[in-house]
Amino acid sequence: MRAYLEEINVIHEFAHIATPEDNAYIEAFHSIMERELISYYRFEFFYHADVKIAQYIFTYNHIRKHGSLGLGTSVSVWDEKFFRQTSDKQLIAIKPEELLRFFDEKNLPSKFKKQEQNFFSSKNKV
Numbered sequence: 001m002r003a004y005l006e007e008i009n010v011i012h013e014f015a016h017i018a019t020p021e022d023n024a025y026i027e028a029f030h031s032i033m034e035r036e037l038i039s040y041y042r043f044e045f046f047y048h049a050d051v052k053i054a055q056y057i058f059t060y061n062h063i064r065k066h067g068s069l070g071l072g073t074s075v076s077v078w079d080e081k082f083f084r085q086t087s088d089k090q091l092i093a094i095k096p097e098e099l100l101r102f103f104d105e106k107n108l109p110s111k112f113k114k115q116e117q118n119f120f121s122s123k124n125k126v
Contacts, residue, residue, distance in 0.1 A: 033060075 005012050015022035037056045043049035061074040069077045 029060075 002012070018027065020027040033053075033056060037052065041049075041052060043052070063073060065071045065073060066077075072080075
């Protein structure tokens with residue numbers, strides 16, 4: 001694995017588990033998620049955990065206000081920073097108002113429905 005990563009010019013760093021000095025930001029996030037989400041639920045199936053964690057991450061980034069970010073959301077601070085620093089297109093793939101409700105196809109934004117219809121149209125069938 002190490003040789004392959006070197007071959008494709010990827011720098012791999014090893015961080016020990018539960019060592020905030022290695023990667024304080026992700027360790028803090030894991031601690032917060034453990035306290036606010038994981039400790040409240042007993043998941044019977046991986047699917048349920050996956051959905052709840054995805055919802056939590058969306059809320060954490062798009063809705064929750066962070067004191068360290070001047071009471072802004074992670075996404076609003078990200079958008080503000082990149083809109084001021086570059087004239088390139090926005091770096092976020094999907095805007096919050098276009099984000100699907102998790103695993104509910106009837107709420108799929110129309111621009112994604114068109115892509116799906118084009119992809120599955122009869123002329124693309126093999």
